[in-house]
Amino acid sequence: RVLEFELRNALESNQFHLEYQPVVEANGDHGVVGFEALLRWNNPKFGNVSPAKFIPVAEDARLIVPIGNWVLRQACTDAMNWPSSIKVAVNVSVDQLTSPSFVETVVQALHDTGLPAWRLELEVTESIFVRDGGLAVQILDRLRKLGIKLSLDDFGTGYSSLGYLSNIRFDTIKVDRSFVTGASKGKAECIAIIRAVVAMADALDIATTAEGVENEAELAMIQQFGCDKIQGYYFGRPMVINDACALFSDIQ
Numbered sequence: 001r002v003l004e005f006e007l008r009n010a011l012e013s014n015q016f017h018l019e020y021q022p023v024v025e026a027n028g029d030h031g032v033v034g035f036e037a038l039l040r041w042n043n044p045k046f047g048n049v050s051p052a053k054f055i056p057v058a059e060d061a062r063l064i065v066p067i068g069n070w071v072l073r074q075a076c077t078d079a080m081n082w083p084s085s086i087k088v089a090v091n092v093s094v095d096q097l098t099s100p101s102f103v104e105t106v107v108q109a110l111h112d113t114g115l116p117a118w119r120l121e122l123e124v125t126e127s128i129f130v131r132d133g134g135l136a137v138q139i140l141d142r143l144r145k146l147g148i149k150l151s152l153d154d155f156g157t158g159y160s161s162l163g164y165l166s167n168i169r170f171d172t173i174k175v176d177r178s179f180v181t182g183a184s185k186g187k188a189e190c191i192a193i194i195r196a197v198v199a200m201a202d203a204l205d206i207a208t209t210a211e212g213v214e215n216e217a218e219l220a221m222i223q224q225f226g227c228d229k230i231q232g233y234y235f236g237r238p239m240v241i242n243d244a245c246a247l248f249s250d251i252q
């Protein structure tokens with residue numbers, strides 16, 4: 001595949017950069033609590049390619065480990081420029097999580113950048129429990145014991161069972177955007193699902209983040225459901241690192 005060929009030399013030609021989308025508190029003054037790092041690829045031949053398109057290619061070509069490790073290191077480096085209470089979330093593919101030296105790579109990235117473990121949040125999807133659930137649980141447990149935060153991304157859209165929630169303690173469940181969109185259109189099923197997820201998370205002492213909040217009405221709805229955190233265009237689109245840093249400077 002042409003995309004795979006281009007992807008092979010994207011790292012060394014500096015074609016990747018990260019954008020950061022703010023995660024804010026659902027209530028009060030909606031202060032920024034962290035950012036999710038989102039990978040961007042600008043290729044001379046194809047222009048900007050969406051991660052939704054190239055991540056699966058990178059996974060199939062076994063390029064996701066070096067690319068994912070670059071993301072991890074870059075995100076930890078960038079986060080050191082923010083106030084010391086602000087977290088950074090990094091998406092981790094199953095192949096990356098279960099690759100032989102993933103835990104060591106994370107520890108090294110924290111050590112080299114000086115980022116405290118609790119400021120790093122790793123986002124995984126339910127799909128990691130499908131293939132080799134035992135190994136994934138074991139690795140997540142090691143990461144957790146190091147003080148790293150764990151988030152369950154795109155919750156409710158995967159093919160997994162809830163059993164893993166009794167084996168591994170997540171800090172945050174991210175309610176998938178599709179439920180937020182559906183609920184805001186008055187879809188009773190989506191409303192019921194969000195309510196149930198929040199109730200379950202509360203009972204398990206897990207925080208919830210609502211994804212894809214795009215307007216005032218969706219914000220009000222999410223506040224009513226009792227989600228803890230919000231991520232969505234209403235509070236900020238993914239932005240380059242300088243813009244993320246500028247959110248904290250007093251002079252605007």
Ligand code: G
Nearest residue numbers: 037038039050051052055068071091092093
């Ligand atoms: O930023 P955007 O909405 O286009 O992202 C599309 C998808 O790509 C999302 O599901 C997101 O989780 C995923 N993605 C973005 N950056 C990374 C990354 O660094 N690693 C992995 N594994 N997935 C990512």
Ligand code: G
Nearest residue numbers: 038091153154212213214231232233234238
């Ligand atoms: O799968 P994951 O949750 O990691 O994907 C995050 C993706 O969701 C990013 O690509 C980001 O651009 C996108 N996103 C974030 N907030 C919104 C939003 O409010 N609306 C829409 N349509 N997409 C969003």
Ligand code: MN
Nearest residue numbers: 036091123153
């Ligand atoms: Mn994510």
Ligand code: NA
Nearest residue numbers: 153154176211
């Ligand atoms: Na998501």
